[in-house]
Amino acid sequence: MPEKILTKDFDVKHLxxxxxYMKKGGYxxxxxxxxxxxxxDVMSEVKAAHLRGRGGAGFPAGVKWGFVxxxxxxxxxxxxxxxxxxxxxxxxxxxxxxNPHLLLEGIVMTCFAVGIHTAYIYIxxxxxxxxxxxxxxxxxxxxxxxxxxxxxxxxxxxxxxxHRGAGAYICGEETALLESLEGKRGNPRLKPPFPAAVGLFQxxxxxxxxxxxxxxxxxxxxxxxxxxxxxxxxxxGTRLFGVSGKVKKPGVYELPxxxxxxxxVYTYAGGIKSGKKLKAVIPGGMSSPILKPDEIDIxxxxxxxxxxxxxxxxxxxxxxxxxxxxxxxxxxVTQFYSHESCGQCTPCRIGNSWINKxxxxxxxxxxxxxxxxxIEKLASNILGxxxxxxxxxxxxxxxxxxxxxxxxxxxxxxx
Amino acid sequence: xxxxxINDSAIKVKEGTTVLKAAEKAxxxxxxxxxxDAFPPEGSCRMCLVEIxxxxxxxxxxxxxxxxxxxxxxxxxxxxxARKGVLEFILAEHPMxxxxxDKAGECTLQDYYEQYGxxxxxxxxxxxxxxxxxxxxxxxxxDRERCVLCTRCVxxxxxxxxxxxxxVFERGVRSEIGIFGDQYxxxxxxxxxxxxxxxxxxxxxxxxxxTRNWFLKKGxxxxxxxxxxxxxxxxxxxxxxxxxxxxxxxxxxxxxTSRDQSQKEKGYWICDIGRYGxxxxxxxxxxxxxxxxxxxxxxxxxxxxxxGEKIKKLIxxxxxxxxxxxLNTWLTNEELFLARKIFTLDLELEKVFFTExxxxxxxxxxxxxxxxxxxxxxxxxxxEINQIEKQKLFDETxxxxxxxxxxxxLGSITELLPELSKVRTKILFTPFKRKWNDxxxxxxxxxxxxxxxxxxxxxxxxxxxxxxxxxxPGEARAEWEWLVSxxxxxxxxxxxxxxxxxxYDVYKKMKDKIEFFR
Numbered sequence: 004m005p006e007k008i009l010t011k012d013f014d015v016k017h018l019x020x021x022x023x024y025m026k027k028g029g030y031x032x033x034x035x036x037x038x039x040x041x042x043x044d045v046m047s048e049v050k051a052a053h054l055r056g057r058g059g060a061g062f063p064a065g066v067k068w069g070f071v072x073x074x075x076x077x078x079x080x081x082x083x084x085x086x087x088x089x090x091x092x093x094x095x096x097x098x099x100x101x102n103p104h105l106l107l108e109g110i111v112m113t114c115f116a117v118g119i120h121t122a123y124i125y126i127x128x129x130x131x132x133x134x135x136x137x138x139x140x141x142x143x144x145x146x147x148x149x150x151x152x153x154x155x156x157x158x159x160x161x162x163x164x165x166h167r168g169a170g171a172y173i174c175g176e177e178t179a180l181l182e183s184l185e186g187k188r189g190n191p192r193l194k195p196p197f198p199a200a201v202g203l204f205q206x207x208x209x210x211x212x213x214x215x216x217x218x219x220x221x222x223x224x225x226x227x228x229x230x231x232x233x234x235x236x237x238x239x240g241t242r243l244f245g246v247s248g249k250v251k252k253p254g255v256y257e258l259p260x261x262x263x264x265x266x267x268v269y270t271y272a273g274g275i276k277s278g279k280k281l282k283a284v285i286p287g288g289m290s291s292p293i294l295k296p297d298e299i300d301i302x303x304x305x306x307x308x309x310x311x312x313x314x315x316x317x318x319x320x321x322x323x324x325x326x327x328x329x330x331x332x333x334x335x336v337t338q339f340y341s342h343e344s345c346g347q348c349t350p351c352r353i354g355n356s357w358i359n360k361x362x363x364x365x366x367x368x369x370x371x372x373x374x375x376x377x378i379e380k381l382a383s384n385i386l387g388x389x390x391x392x393x394x395x396x397x398x399x400x401x402x403x404x405x406x407x408x409x410x411x412x413x414x415x416x417x418x
Numbered sequence: 419x420x421x422x423x424i425n426d427s428a429i430k431v432k433e434g435t436t437v438l439k440a441a442e443k444a445x446x447x448x449x450x451x452x453x454x455d456a457f458p459p460e461g462s463c464r465m466c467l468v469e470i471x472x473x474x475x476x477x478x479x480x481x482x483x484x485x486x487x488x489x490x491x492x493x494x495x496x497x498x499x500a501r502k503g504v505l506e507f508i509l510a511e512h513p514m515x516x517x518x519x520d521k522a523g524e525c526t527l528q529d530y531y532e533q534y535g536x537x538x539x540x541x542x543x544x545x546x547x548x549x550x551x552x553x554x555x556x557x558x559x560x561d562r563e564r565c566v567l568c569t570r571c572v573x574x575x576x577x578x579x580x581x582x583x584x585x586v587f588e589r590g591v592r593s594e595i596g597i598f599g600d601q602y603x604x605x606x607x608x609x610x611x612x613x614x615x616x617x618x619x620x621x622x623x624x625x626x627x628x629t630r631n632w633f634l635k636k637g638x639x640x641x642x643x644x645x646x647x648x649x650x651x652x653x654x655x656x657x658x659x660x661x662x663x664x665x666x667x668x669x670x671x672x673x674x675t676s677r678d679q680s681q682k683e684k685g686y687w688i689c690d691i692g693r694y695g696x697x698x699x700x701x702x703x704x705x706x707x708x709x710x711x712x713x714x715x716x717x718x719x720x721x722x723x724x725x726g727e728k729i730k731k732l733i734x735x736x737x738x739x740x741x742x743x744x745l746n747t748w749l750t751n752e753e754l755f756l757a758r759k760i761f762t763l764d765l766e767l768e769k770v771f772f773t774e775x776x777x778x779x780x781x782x783x784x785x786x787x788x789x790x791x792x793x794x795x796x797x798x799x800x801x802e803i804n805q806i807e808k809q810k811l812f813d814e815t816x817x818x819x820x821x822x823x824x825x826x827x828l829g830s831i832t833e834l835l836p837e838l839s840k841v842r843t844k845i846l847f848t849p850f851k852r853k854w855n856d857x858x859x860x861x862x863x864x865x866x867x868x869x870x871x872x873x874x875x876x877x878x879x880x881x882x883x884x885x886x887x888x889x890x891p892g893e894a895r896a897e898w899e900w901l902v903s904x905x906x907x908x909x910x911x912x913x914x915x916x917x918x919x920x921x922y923d924v925y926k927k928m929k930d931k932i933e934f935f936r
Binding site: 171173188190193341342343344345346347348349350352353354355356357360361364371373377384387388389390 | 459460461462463464465467474475476478481499500503504506507508510511540541542543544546566567585586588589590591592593
């Protein structure tokens with residue numbers, strides 16, 4: 004097993020308590036960062052580490068922070084995206100369950116780097132015990148002076164609040180998250196302006212994923228060069244891959260960015276259950292285009308998967324074996340997006356529902372031979388034409404499934 | 419200024435202009451449904467997608483701002499495909515009940531289908547079923563199947579009236595507009611939602627199923643129901659050859675549309691008092707000249723002679739102090755100017771009064787407390803808007819001329835009634851048949867503002883001209899016509915009234931005499 008960074012101490016009992024965390028060296032780096040470094044140093048270190056966003060889009064975190072205007076009178080905010088709604092994804096809960104302080108330490112460093120004094124953790128409503136655990140961790144950190152007013156007597160203030168969502172996939176989209184956090188209906192906003200300039204309560208805002216921020220303490224502890232070496236030159240560090248589906252050992256695996264998908268499925272996750280044959284792999288959460296068995300010998304990093312017309316997304320690997328009818332997959336995918344579309348923009352609202360209605364009809368055995376062409380046409384009318392990325396997230400997997408499994412789908416359509 | 423290219427032709431626009439507005443300036447219409455000039459871009463309908471050179475995806479014309487040298491294409495294969503795609507989506511879940519929809523004929527969706535769609539439907543699935551007649555308050559009916567979720571209504575109530583009665587409920591294709599529990603829409607601007615709705619999702623009981631909008635003609639006018647003077651269209655039925663329609667006016671709509679940039683400062687709205695208060699135009703109208711002593715409808719000439727003779731008698735007897743006049747602020751600038759010329763300047767009367775103003779509560783948007791259209795005009799012309807001093811008005815008075823134009827209330831006229839019998843000759847100018855008309859010796863039917871030309875000066879001091887929209891009922895003529903005749907008849911300053919054939923002839927005189935109107 005390669006070296007773990009984030010999860011190295013996760014088997015320590017009660018790591019979620021601050022004493023255990025500190026025994027393992029927790030908050031030491033924070034003390035050094037706050038007392039010895041300037042905010043610019045933190046930002047440039049993270050930039051140099053090529054830490055890419057772990058939430059789905061894979062945008063370099065340091066660059067994102069750099070978009071926040073420096074000299075403004077307005078308050079700035081950090082929103083931690085702990086909505087983890089992408090089907091197949093369960094890595095952030097792993098961090099928040101076992102090591103909430105790692106996230107908090109990352110939050111404080113990030114806020115220090117960008118000059119933020121208020122951070123919100125937007126956590127999905129279903130993650131009740133993680134929310135409680137985070138709240139407890141915040142109180143502990145406040146008691147020790149790592150969060151709150153005048154942190155470690157450096158004059159730096161930071162307030163961290165946990166806010167629980169109410170169960171909508173769309174609220175994981177960053178601008179919908181902001182709306183929801185403001186107490187409104189979670190509809191995505193029109194961009195530009197981008198949240199870095201006009202975000203929460205119309206103020207500059209940084210939005211980062213839980214795993215992304217949890218990487219910051221390690222970067223600051225061991226340096227950007229070391230971090231890059233753990234992964235690839237343009238995509239540093241390790242990633243938490245959540246493997247689920249028909250594998251022998253499903254679970255969260257922390258592996259270097261650039262590990263082969265094949266290795267992940269066959270070596271780490273133990274291969275396909277019950278000696279069945281592999282049918283397909285969804286490599287980065289449900290919205291990433293599906294890969295066939297001959298396509299999985301691929302490096303798990305943002306660029307390589309993009310080259311293969313898929314994406315690394317949230318690193319949630321879903322493995323399907325030969326027994327899974329592809330029409331089932333398509334039905335579930337389309338059902339999900341049809342149900343989770345916020346309904347704001349036309350193509351996503353009606354397109355996804357329409358596609359789902361066609362797929363359900365095929366599933367009932369009433370398919371017509373033009374149906375697959377129609378699905379492709381409808382999906383391409385959604386792709387790139389919606390207000391937020393949910394439209395693409397829905398259209399991409401649908402298009403890839405229809406393209407790659409057309410023969411099998413046609414077999415469901417009689418006459 | 420920034421130079422951009424739309425479909426390869428150059429156009430210069432101000433920095434910060436959106437592509438949609440720039441194209442409009444170049445005479446190119448980019449279809450849009452959710453966008454409305456009064457609100458910031460929403461970007462949800464996706465109809466206005468255009469191609470911009472160098473951009474990987476289609477961009478929204480409604481929200482994308484121009485950049486120097488930007489090359490925009492609005493009619494490429496890709497753009498047309500996207501538009502068609504959006505229309506196909508909307509129509510897939512649209513009930514297509516145009517034959518019974520009030521909006522048919524002026525529906526954005528219908529128009530766009532004709533212009534950009536024209537495809538056969540291949541939607542083979544079941545449409546979503548939703549409520550088709552939801553009472554949302556103020557006589558408004560919401561049809562959720564027709565709704566395209568542009569959220570203009572929600573944004574109007576949130577941003578303009580700030581009452582926020584409507585919201586979007588549910589999610590995805592199940593999304594629907596609704597009120598919160600039993601909190602019905604209750605504000606004085608609710609009627610705007612019907613106009614704002616690009617389709618027939620919000621209709622109002624006042625107009626619903628009464629006629630088809632393609633039978634209606636639209637005439638530009640100014641709303642006389644408060645001193646704001648909002649610009650309106652009077653939408654009237656010209657009638658059919660073979661059978662009568664029950665009324666002329668079917669609805670009032672706001673004249674400022676999103677395509678009328680020059681009127682932007684006035685807002686896009688009219689209030690419900692102005693919108694729904696039009697029934698007076700067709701109700702209880704005085705159509706004949708009634709000369710009591712003749713006991714039959716009189717000719718115009720007779721009436722003019724009767725009136726002129728009564729005044730001239732007082733002039734010869736040198737008893738003009740025995741004549742009183744009651745005016746009102748429903749009269750146009752031109753009429754009030756003539757009235758001042760005749761009664762105050764030519765005849766030098768002392769007893770010139772105004773009827774009490776119709777009043778009501780003002781609000782923060784448009785509606786004013788003064789519910790008459792031309793108080794400001796009357797003041798600028800030189801009148802003092804004084805209350806009637808009954809003692810003075812009836813003291814030894816032999817001739818009383820009352821202009822009563824308000825369609826509402828009884829106001830000061832009921833106070834005059836008991837005293838009227840003391841006056842030998844009473845003359846009434848009014849557009850309405852009212853029971854007190856019998857108390858006058860001569861009743862001259864006049865016009866409501868929708869039937870006459872002229873101008874009002876609104877509370878902000880803006881002079882707004884308007885032309886007649888409806889034709890006069892029966893013998894009724896505008897007050898200014900009667901006043902021009904009267905001016906000549908009394909022969910004090912005959913020449914001043916020569917050549918006054920249209921309201922604007924009077925206005926030209928006003929411009930000469932009164933600085934304010936220049």
